[in-house]
Every structure is written in structure tokens, then in C-alpha cells.
Amino acid sequence: MRQECLCLQRFTEDFASFNQIRVPEPFPDLVRHNILVETFEEGISIGQIVQDINQPAELKVQLADIGVDILLQMVFVNNFVHADLHPGNLIVQNMDKFHETEQADSDIMMDRVEGIPEDYCQVSQKKEVLRLVLLDCGITSSLGPEDRKKFQEVFTAVVKGEGETVADLFLSKSAVNNCRDPALFRIEMAQLVKDARQNLISISKIKVAELMNAVFAVLSRHQIQLEANFATIILAMAMLEGLGRSLNPDLDLLEKARPVLLGSYLSDRNVGS
Incomplete structure (x- = not known):
């Protein structure tokens, strides 16, 4: 449990600037060899979203993109890979905000037509972002x-x-x-x-x-x-790539990996704000 606590702290640091990726925060002072205390994260398993045909394509595409960001950041930037990222270890937060925003965007357009002040419309658009949470972070892999x-x-x-x-x-x-x-x-x-x-x-x-x-x-x-760690990292890539394609069949991992392989990776969509 102490080892998993250290992994949680490392992942928290690695993804600190990604507002669409979250890791449960551990409480190191309360952790023992057989006890791990961390924040409780509410959300919906990403596996449920994959199977739900009623979920909008835009939602699934966004989640696939976030998953690829996680993969590329872990493998090619941080060199610290969550080695057990099956769908059960990924939950989605703020889905209700995502659906509310779709409706709010429509309402805002109507408000503008009716002469509602623009600054009011800007306040109405503020929302919490769709977010993926990484769970069960005790199994990791890195390369020398x-x-x-x-x-x-x-x-x-x-x-x-x-x-x-x-x-x-x-x-x-x-x-x-x-x-x-x-x-x-x-x-x-x-x-x-x-x-x-x-x-x-x-x-x-x-x-x-x-x-x-x-x-x-x-x-x-x-x-x-x-090398054994090569196999572990490829398995992690296979799980996330497969999940991403089940959400978005048109996912182009090669195109998204191009800036990483050129050494200039930066996810403007997730960094900051």
C-alpha cells in the first residue's frame, strides 16, 4: 500500500497540468503497509459508456482523445506507465455537466437573440470539464x-x-x-x-x-x-488503444503520436485553464 501511495503521488505530479485527467489523492500520514487512504472519486465506469449506444458520439470522441493523451504522456513523456488500465480502472466524471452544457449552449443562443447581455451568456457557459480518473495505480512500469x-x-x-x-x-x-x-x-x-x-x-x-x-x-x-518492460508497456498501450477505438473507430493514434515522437508534445486541450 505504501508503494501504491508513492505511485499515486507520482501520477498526481505527472498530470498536475491536465485538467481532464485526475488521480485520487492519497493521505501519506495515514498509509500503512496494508492500508491505503485516498480521496473518494465518484464517477461512471468508462466501460458502461462504451456499451451505452444512447451516449452521444461527441462524448465518446472526447473520452477517446483524453485516453490517448494519457497514453502518450505516460509512455513517451513521463516514462511512468499505469500497467493495469482496463476499463474498470477508468471512471468518467462530470458527465452530467457535459449533457447540461449541450442544452445550455442551445439556450445561450436563444438568449442572445432575445437581447440578454453578452457577459451573462459568458457566465452561463462556465462548466466543469469532462474528466477521466485513473484508479488502482499500484502496478506501473518504467524503462531505463x-x-x-x-x-x-x-x-x-x-x-x-x-x-x-x-x-x-x-x-x-x-x-x-x-x-x-x-x-x-x-x-x-x-x-x-x-x-x-x-x-x-x-x-x-x-x-x-x-x-x-x-x-x-x-x-x-x-x-x-x-526486455520485459517493453512487453508490459505494449500491453498498456494495447488496452488503451483498444478502448479508444471502441469509443471512436476513427481514432488515429499515429497522427496523435507524431508530435510526441518529434519531441514536442503538448496537449493544448488539457493543459491549464
Whole structure:
């Protein structure tokens, strides 16, 4: 429980500037090895929203975008990843405010037509933002400096379709490399990445986590060791990417990851305010 308390404090710090992401706040003075005391967070499981066909598409798209922000920030910026982010560990807050705002926006338009002062309309638009809350933060994963650099290089090469570069990175940087046929390994990796991109109508339809998993299967077949934390992070990516696509089938993870991979990530939508 003390370890989970530390994780909660770290996530709170990491997402302090994201007003659409929240983490329960622990009370360290009350925490013991078998007791964790934290703020109670009310909300609705995101899994319920995924299954509710009556929820508006705009709501689901916003939640998918917040989920991607969480993923990219954890993996590529903070290097501190919640490794158990299934739908049950994500709850949504301020959904009622979201629906009220839809109605209020309509009312405000009517008010303006009827001559209500503009400053009154501005006050009426103030609202609490839609928010995702991360729960059960005790299982986390991070990469060491060299592994983190390699992960980002591999991920970048995969999404750019550079299969031979992926192969070369693993051949040159893996701690355990028992590959007996490097040339064949390079061919298979290049073909894998090429097929993944050519068999789709749009690059936005690529399931990045599935593609990375297929890359790691080739590594296993050629006896090139995969760092354990790589697998943990890919699993976390797969859960959040799958959840995001269930909310928004048109979610383009590659496009959203582009500024991250270029080293200039900043979520204007969530920072500040």
C-alpha cells in the first residue's frame, strides 16, 4: 500500500497540468503497509459508456482523445506507465455537466437573440470539464535510459514503416541476441511492417499495439530477447488503444503520436485553464 501511495503521488505530479485527467489523492500520514487512504472519486465506469449506444458520439470522441493523451504522456513523456488500465480502472466524471452544457449552449443562443447581455451568456457557459480518473495505480512500469531510447526509436521506425530499421535496432542494441540468420530477420521484419501498412485502406486504421506485438513475435522466433518492460508497456498501450477505438473507430493514434515522437508534445486541450 505504501508503494501504491508513492505511485499515486507520482501520477498526481505527472498530470498536475491536465485538467481532464485526475488521480485520487492519497493521505501519506495515514498509509500503512496494508492500508491505503485516498480521496473518494465518484464517477461512471468508462466501460458502461462504451456499451451505452444512447451516449452521444461527441462524448465518446472526447473520452477517446483524453485516453490517448494519457497514453502518450505516460509512455513517451513521463516514462511512468499505469500497467493495469482496463476499463474498470477508468471512471468518467462530470458527465452530467457535459449533457447540461449541450442544452445550455442551445439556450445561450436563444438568449442572445432575445437581447440578454453578452457577459451573462459568458457566465452561463462556465462548466466543469469532462474528466477521466485513473484508479488502482499500484502496478506501473518504467524503462531505463537506454531501453527508453530504444523503445522510442523502435516505435518511431514501426509507425514510419521502416521495417529494416526496426530489425537493425534490435540486432545492434539487444542485450541477448542469438539470431542465426540476421539477413532473414531483416527481410521478415521489413515484410511484416510493409504488409501491415499495405493491407489497410488508411494508415489511421493501423492498430499500433497489435503491430508492435507482431514485431515482438518475430523477435522471439529469431531468438532476440525482448526486455520485459517493453512487453508490459505494449500491453498498456494495447488496452488503451483498444478502448479508444471502441469509443471512436476513427481514432488515429499515429497522427496523435507524431508530435510526441518529434519531441514536442503538448496537449493544448488539457493543459491549464
